[in-house]
Amino acid sequence: MSEALKKPEELARIQFQPKAPGWMDPAVEFRKGTWNYAAVPDTLKYLGLPNPRKWTPPDDDWQLPDNWKEIVYEGLRERLKKYRTLQVFMDICVRCGACADKCHFFIGSGDPKNMPVLRAELLRSVYRDNFTAFGKVLGKVAGGRKLTKEIIKEWFYYFFQCTECRRCSVFCPYGIDTAEITMMARELLNLLGVSIEWINTPLANCYRTGNHLGIQPHGFADSIEFAVDELEEITGLRVEAPINRKGAEILFVAPSADYFASPHYYTLLGYLLLFHALGLDYTWSTYASEGGNFGLFHSSEMIKRLNSKIYMEARRLGVKYIIGGECGHMWRVLHQYMDTMNGPADFLEVPVSPITGTRFENTRSTKMVHISEFTSDLIYHNKLKLDPSRNDHWHVTYHDSCNPARAMGLLEEPRYIIRKVCNSFTEMPENTIREQTFCCGSGAGLGTDENMEMRFRGGLPRANAVKYVHENNGVNLLLCMCAIDKATLPPLMEYWVPEVQVGGVHEMVGNALVLEGEPVRKTDLRGTPYPGVVDAGEEGGSDA
């Protein structure tokens, strides 16, 4: 965290009225805490990406290739043909400004170039100057800007200050989606070797080891083993957690943070308990040990390169279908890109729950079910014995992560589960949930320590809605179904609403799940002793 970080009250003094000079001036000040480190040469080389070199954003000279201008123009021309979104969105914006104060980065920073309309204009102005008749003739009067190295720096700053959350797209009368614009702009920057470390290193890791964190197969096995041991301590039962097992019915894929970071880890414990309770015939994979896909924050080619592993592994292991864990951008890829990129999955079968017999018709092409669809179906059919009072120490609220909300419409499944496993659940204000949900402020590869100020700014609307239900209803746990949320909401809460913790939906399921033959549970999955229960047994029940 940068030392100069302001106090919350100061950081929240935000002006929405932009001042001169106009936005056409591309000058950017790379102030500490508001940008991300540049990609390192080794990762670019490993991935075969252009212009690997050592550089840093405050540098005067970014060591762009000599023909950088042609590269950008050619890249733009190609993408205008390949993506109708880009071509149409470049042409039809009327600058009504409906999107302006819908962006969490604008609300939290007041920086006019964080208004989605202006973020797009940064690219659109270059498009107009070069690709439209009026722009070529009238230049600046027609809203055109000549491409300069300054503009490349400006693009870097602002297109890595967008989390591709799509909230603006909900409010736009034409559905103009800044996520698309940002993805295109990042692809153009990639062509020049301009990208950030926290996207490219996970990419290289994932490509090689199967997951963003670079965990090798034995490390993965250790983590799962550790979780199994811990569950034995908590529940007295030893659960099965098969890895790379051929012939299993189901392949389970989760974001890698679930088995390596906290509080994700408690969600992992929840999955393991659930699968144990069901006696599910499933397997983990070390090769496809990442559901998340940082390719989404890089380029469509990189999405495809990483995502390919899931179907290839499903085929190798001979499973019938796939279930995916709690993650946000992972599900955007699985829902909107996977089948197109790496399908058809005709070697798999339409998912049928072995417990309820429900055929997941909504996945009959991709053959991949979201864990919350799977679990809510179980609960609806009364297949789980649940004791929600085991979550009574929590008063929960639920944060829809951007992608499941605005790229899937997965809204009710998690809520149905939460209501069955928790006794106290309060929704945040309606402008901040479901399709209008606010981003954690750190998605799309921006969740780095060096970017802390911008993350806290971007996270302000989310945190403030949590604060509202914390103060008015006593909420003390923010549930979410996204690995990036679980990594980045805890520091956000600590900054804006220190009394609220962060957890996962299947952590709550794991707590509430009553297993056959288990002794009275003394602690929840976090190892927090249940009041009253400890007294009944030996004192100080848990030594964890």
Place this chain on the structure above:
Amino acid sequence: MGVMFSLLAVVVLIIIATVGAGVLGWHYVFSVILPYLAMATFLVGVVYRVLKWARSAVPFRIPTTCGQQESLPWLKTNPIETPHTLWGVLGRMAMEVLFFRSLFRNTRAKVTDGPRVLYAPDKWLWAAGLAFHWSFLIIFIRHFKYFAEPVPSWVLTLQNLDGFFQVGLPIILATDVIVVVSLTFLFLRRVVDGKVRYISLPADYFPLFLLLGITLSGVLMRYFTKTDLLSIKALGTGLLSFSPVAPEGVSAVFFVHLFLVSVLMAYFPFSKLMHFAGVFMSPTRNLANNNRVKRHINPWDYPVEVHTYEEYEDEFREVMEAAGLPVDKEK
């Protein structure tokens, strides 16, 4: 700057028409040649733009979902805001095009001390936008009476409805008032709201002034000056049947009106006004959220470099075996 530039541009256009048709008497140029050229530019331009968009691929199916998906049969879905069928998509598009559904969601955010982030509903833009577009459409349809003989009865019915309040002589048509008021509001909003002023380009002010020029010159003719409707109708039917006769003895106001309309038509395909066609082609709105049900094909899909399981196992076989993980090829 954008305001003055655009205002000046429209004033110059008005002067051109006044001098050209009013002073120099180039009636044929302003009532026949320019309207035909403008119409041709409009048609060719719009078709060109739409074809250009249509030729651009839709590699992925990426609707923005604004409601519950269809997953489990017992969950209530939102078939319009998150459509999963063609009918749902048509419903969503109809809501968008006819009622500006997305704009209706508009809110205004504010950060106050505390800090507290507050959101208030803000329907003004939606109301003014909808009022402008609907009244402009009705006015456009009312003008059929200058092109068709006999005038279709439904056009007359529409006009009668428009004059429902029976105020003034000639009767004041509601849409005439609404169109001027809504355009004025849209202009003032652009100048008064600092955020919107900041993002506004000449290309945003120019169409507003042009439309105001068109509507005000129309209002002037209908309510304040005498205009020879018969010779205007003769021009209209003549233009439509490709046997145009330039009207004589018509006021300069009419030529200004017609010239501004011609400019609007010619300007249309090059401008943001193309949103009228673009709204139908936006992939975040016109695709169904049936991604996991029906495979979408990317027309330019190409094979990419991947890291296969075999390569992976070759690198990690030793540690996998040591950890007791199954491997495909034992050493």
